[in-house]
Amino acid sequence: MKFVLKSISKNSGRLGQLRIKQSKELQTPLLLQTTKGGSIPYLSAEVFDLVSQEHQQVLQLTLSTMDQMSESLAQWNRSLSDYVGYPGYNTLLLLRDPCETTPTGGNDRDVVPLFTRHGKESLTAARYMDMVANFAPDVYQGLCDADTNPESTKKRVQKSVDRTERFMELCYEQHSKLARLKDSTLLAPIVGGYSTFARTQSIKHARQQPAGSYGGYILEGFHTNGLAATELKAAQLLPIVEHCVQQLEEEQPRLMPGAYTPLLLLELIRLGVDVFDSSYAYCAATNYKALTFSYVRDKAEHAAFLDVTDEAIKEDFKPLLEDCSCLSCQKHTRAYIHHLYKTHELLGTILLMIHNLHHYMCFFEAIRASMAADQLPELIEHVRMQNTTAEVNYRIEPNNKVVGKAAMGKGFIAAAV
Amino acid sequence: MSSSKIPPLTYKVVAECSVSKARAGLMTLRHSEVRTPVFMPVGTQGTLKGVLPDQLIELDCQIVLGNTYHLGLRPGIETLKLAGGLHNFMGWPRAILTDSGGFQMVSLLQLAEIDERGVNFRSPFDNSECMLTPEHSMQIQNAIGADIMMQLDDVVKTTTTGPRVEEAMERTIRWVDRCIEAHARDDDQSLFPIVQGGLDVPLRERCVSALMERQVRGFAVGGLSGGESKHDFWRMVHVCTDRLPRGKPRYLMGVGFAADLVVCVALGIDMFDCVFPTRTARFGCALVDSGQINLKQQKYKHDMQPIDEACECSTCKRYTRSYLHHIAASETVSSSLLSVHNVAYQLRLMRSMREAIQRDEFPQFVRDFMARHFGRDPIPSWIREALAAVKIELPPDAAQEQTASS
Numbered sequence: 001m002k003f004v005l006k007s008i009s010k011n012s013g014r015l016g017q018l019r020i021k022q023s024k025e026l027q028t029p030l031l032l033q034t035t036k037g038g039s040i041p042y043l044s045a046e047v048f049d050l051v052s053q054e055h056q057q058v059l060q061l062t063l064s065t066m067d068q069m070s071e072s073l074a075q076w077n078r079s080l081s082d083y084v085g086y087p088g089y090n091t092l093l094l095l096r097d098p099c100e101t102t103p104t105g106g107n108d109r110d111v112v113p114l115f116t117r118h119g120k121e122s123l124t125a126a127r128y129m130d131m132v133a134n135f136a137p138d139v140y141q142g143l144c145d146a147d148t149n150p151e152s153t154k155k156r157v158q159k160s161v162d163r164t165e166r167f168m169e170l171c172y173e174q175h176s177k178l179a180r181l182k183d184s185t186l187l188a189p190i191v192g193g194y195s196t197f198a199r200t201q202s203i204k205h206a207r208q209q210p211a212g213s214y215g216g217y218i219l220e221g222f223h224t225n226g227l228a229a230t231e232l233k234a235a236q237l238l239p240i241v242e243h244c245v246q247q248l249e250e251e252q253p254r255l256m257p258g259a260y261t262p263l264l265l266l267e268l269i270r271l272g273v274d275v276f277d278s279s280y281a282y283c284a285a286t287n288y289k290a291l292t293f294s295y296v297r298d299k300a301e302h303a304a305f306l307d308v309t310d311e312a313i314k315e316d317f318k319p320l321l322e323d324c325s326c327l328s329c330q331k332h333t334r335a336y337i338h339h340l341y342k343t344h345e346l347l348g349t350i351l352l353m354i355h356n357l358h359h360y361m362c363f364f365e366a367i368r369a370s371m372a373a374d375q376l377p378e379l380i381e382h383v384r385m386q387n388t389t390a391e392v393n394y395r396i397e398p399n400n401k402v403v404g405k406a407a408m409g410k411g412f413i414a415a416a417v
Numbered sequence: 418m419s420s421s422k423i424p425p426l427t428y429k430v431v432a433e434c435s436v437s438k439a440r441a442g443l444m445t446l447r448h449s450e451v452r453t454p455v456f457m458p459v460g461t462q463g464t465l466k467g468v469l470p471d472q473l474i475e476l477d478c479q480i481v482l483g484n485t486y487h488l489g490l491r492p493g494i495e496t497l498k499l500a501g502g503l504h505n506f507m508g509w510p511r512a513i514l515t516d517s518g519g520f521q522m523v524s525l526l527q528l529a530e531i532d533e534r535g536v537n538f539r540s541p542f543d544n545s546e547c548m549l550t551p552e553h554s555m556q557i558q559n560a561i562g563a564d565i566m567m568q569l570d571d572v573v574k575t576t577t578t579g580p581r582v583e584e585a586m587e588r589t590i591r592w593v594d595r596c597i598e599a600h601a602r603d604d605d606q607s608l609f610p611i612v613q614g615g616l617d618v619p620l621r622e623r624c625v626s627a628l629m630e631r632q633v634r635g636f637a638v639g640g641l642s643g644g645e646s647k648h649d650f651w652r653m654v655h656v657c658t659d660r661l662p663r664g665k666p667r668y669l670m671g672v673g674f675a676a677d678l679v680v681c682v683a684l685g686i687d688m689f690d691c692v693f694p695t696r697t698a699r700f701g702c703a704l705v706d707s708g709q710i711n712l713k714q715q716k717y718k719h720d721m722q723p724i725d726e727a728c729e730c731s732t733c734k735r736y737t738r739s740y741l742h743h744i745a746a747s748e749t750v751s752s753s754l755l756s757v758h759n760v761a762y763q764l765r766l767m768r769s770m771r772e773a774i775q776r777d778e779f780p781q782f783v784r785d786f787m788a789r790h791f792g793r794d795p796i797p798s799w800i801r802e803a804l805a806a807v808k809i810e811l812p813p814d815a816a817q818e819q820t821a822s823s
Contacts, residue, residue: 037748038740044754046731047469069743072719076739085735117747314492315499331470331508335500339463339492346467346749 001139001185001215003028003253003274012376013269015368018253020090020138021183023056028253028274029371031364032060032092033357034099034282038069038084041099041282042346042353045085050327051354052361058090058139060257060277062097063131067116074134093137094218095128096146098257098279099286101226107145109163125170133180139215141187143167146220148193149228150236157193160221161202164191168205172213185215187255193221194236196243203247216253219244219273227283229258230396238267245272259283261394262293262363266380269367280396281356287399288341290320290352291359294386295366297378302386304394306334308352309401313338326358342403425564426607426634428453428666434779437807438658438685441774444635444666446564447605448504449511451479453666453687454770456673456763457514458695462487463507466695467753468760470509476730476761477768480512480564482690485557486521490541494560502562514690515563516670517554517611520639523572531571533588551595559602565668567637568596570611575643582615589613590627597631609668611639612657616649625660635666638686642671651680651803658685675704675766679786680803682770683779694763698755701745704762706789710738712755717742730761780809787811 002019016028033040033048038061040048059081073083081089095114096102103120106113111122123131128143144164148157168189175186188206192198206214222237223229241256248254255275256268265276284291289305306313306320319329320337328337328351340348370379386392425447432441442453458465458473461484465473473481483503492506500506503513522529522536529538535550551569558566569592571585593610600608610628614620628636638657641650654669661667666687672678673691681689694704701713703724710717710724720738732741732754744751773782783804787796795814804811 037744037750039744039748039750041748042750042753044731044750044757045735046472046475046757047753050469050471065747066743069740072739072743075719076721083737083740085740087735315496317500327469327471333500333506333508335492335496336463336506336508339496339506343462343487343491345462345464346752347464347469349749350467350469350753 003216003251005251007372008272009371009374009376011270012371012374014272014274015371016253016274018275020058020185023090026056026058027368029269029364029367030058030275031361032058032275032277034060034277034279035062035084036065036097036099038066040353040357041286042350043357047350047354051358054361056088056090058092059084059086060092060094060098061135061137062094063135064095064097064102064114064116066135067114067121067131068118070131070134073136080135080137091137091139093132093135093140094257095141095143096225098225098229098259098277099282101228102147102224104147104224107147107159107163109166112143112145112167125167126174128167129171129174129178132184133178136180137184139185139187141218142171142189142214144189144191144220146189146191147224148191148221149223150194150232152193154195157195157198157221160191160193161198164189164202165205172209175213186213187216187218188214190217190219190244190248191221194240196240199240199244200247203244207247207249214252216255216275217248218255218257220257222256223258225258227259227396227398230261230280230283230394232260232264234264234267237264238271241268241273242271259396262295263380263383263392263394266367266376266383269371270376270380278357278360281360282353283396285349285352285356287396288348288352289396289399290337291356292321293383293392293394295363295379295383297382299387301388304386304392308334308337308341308348309399310338320352320355321359324355324359326355328352328355328358344403424607424634425603425605426666428635428664430663432775432777434683434774435777436780437683437783437804437809439682439770439774439779439807440685440687441771442666442687444687446480446512446607448513448564449479451512452771454678454682454767455480455688456678456767457482457688457690458760458763459484459690459692460507461692462491463503465760466699466756467749468756470507472731472757473509473760474511476757476764478511478760478764480514481509483513483515483561483563484521485515485518485554485561486525488515488561489518489557494557497560497562502560504562512565513561513563514565514668515558515561515567517567517569518549518557519554519569520572522549533591535569551592552599555596555599555601555608559600559606562602563606565607565609565635566600568593568608568610570613570639572640573615575615575640575645577615582617583620586613586615586620586624590624593628593631597633607634609633609635609637611637611670612661613640614653615640616645616653618652618656621653621656622660625657629660629662633665635668636661637668637670639670641669647797647799648802651684651799651806654681654684654686655803655806661685673763675706675708675763676787676790676800678763678766679770679783680800683783683804683807683809694759695756698759699752701751701755703741703755704759706786707792708790712738712741712745714742724758725762728758728761728765730758732758732761783809784811
């Protein structure tokens, strides 16, 4: 993996180019496609092709949703991306699924808990590296204890740093030994919760490694994934990230997985974080919210979401978002997607996911364009206010509504009496 | 309007098998041309579960089925009317067929009762007593706007015997007249009557004759595929297709297993529907010529082949059985992937039958198919008998052959 910085601006973050293996050059800030079980959530590869004409994206795969495939992959002699139905794509393997809350606890001196659909597995560093070797991803993260959030105690934070150091000793060693990983790039994990002291220690450990030991950083331990990431406060998160970024090697890309809100994500980009994932788009879709925020400066007021569960759109035949060029908005209406929600039809979340991913990919293009024009602060302000009088709330409320029989159409009954 | 001059359904026989009753046809509807014999995937609530309309078009699907009962409840006819019909509502540009809603009521609602006025049922909405009459069924189906709609019929359990069967058949004929009378969009939608009469040959014959006196553009054969013996099943189909007019399409309701499709095409049926291919997909099963394979089974864990080497669907082009095995139980995308394959399988089977009929090689197609489908297992006697009735002889079973030669 090769990373080249194109420009750094005081207020507009940094633009770069990432080349993973034989891929074309990917522009940073980069959006990784989050996946579950190797597939983009709800979408088959055929459908994703309808969403994106860009055929060399990076899939963010997670061991917690793919652990059961490890043995099969050991027997697979083609690429990991071929196995999951995305030939030609690049793959980046993470431990935890940023789309779902990672349960806390289960950490120990020598093991990291891997929470899967089948229960919990305790991973030693050796076992972890063997599994990674089976997957043979293009890029993968080093094993770390990232079970920290804004509430973590000093003791927990310190343990996460100390244990991560120990895990990484073995990861670095195995990384250079395992034949199946000779073309893979390792990301050095930076942990340490919200403690500047602990973060500095974690960064020092990575920077002590001989040159070429790793090809980038992954910053974790700010949240425990899922909707928790959407609840983080800028005032809390930004200072600690800024503290980290200042000490990281400039020439290495920095990844922060998780469903950060669009606003927080922009602030992180301004600080110099380079790579993110689409879990926010997923979290919105799975809670029946279509992303409608605007990333093109204009005069109209915009809302963060359209709530598809809202009765008010039952007979609204407009697209989810007017002027959107995605397949869902080109061919389907709010009323239809509302109906699919009410009838628990799979196509509802498929159409929402198509829209949200499309929206998020376009958002990233707009981000890069505004950075190139040195106008990131203006974009941040636009996303913050959306031309309204108060800061827009981008938090995702979980959808706990139950579709009752009372929601059934009365039209039938009207016809039949 | 010029469209009112062309009937909303025209059908012509394109080729006929010189041996059996099989035929290939072209049915032209307002929204699509449909090449028959055709399998219609079921999109109960205005969607084929987990599959985009664009994907169905990619599979060359020409017509889907919607369920009047479900659509009447949700989104309801007021919403459908405002949307300008189901085609607009679901974003499906091609043809749609709707059932009458009666069958679903009788099968889903415990309290449904039938009398001369219609089907009495308790509303799942507020438990109040309601009535679905032939007129109401037409009203709802007119709002849905499907290319082909079904009359409300008096549905009895397939295994019912005695005077109730005759009563249901007679009532179905009386109700078709009420449906024809109430049908308000005959310029856009074609109403099919339904042949009833249980497992009783004279009743079936009387029903066909009576329905043929009505001005209709096609016929459905109902009241089968509900637990009756296969020996009764094929005979009833055979009796009906013997008498139904050559120049109109014939739809056999609720049939969709591969072997049944092949036999019934041989008996002269043109249209089929069944939830089976998409339902079984949700349970992790994929259709293949030998039947279906359950991808959840351990034996597929390291199987690096596609479901079917010969299949051209997007699932078989990209995914291995091994990968599908691993996601079958955990990721919802697996049901989309298997639904696409299973619908592709059904459509490909129909397409190969159509092509075989056009080449007049249908009997050989049937023999090859049965050999692939049953492999070393004996071919069920009802299939042998049904095919023999239309002069398609199958070779003796491998097992019998062995005993004969020894």
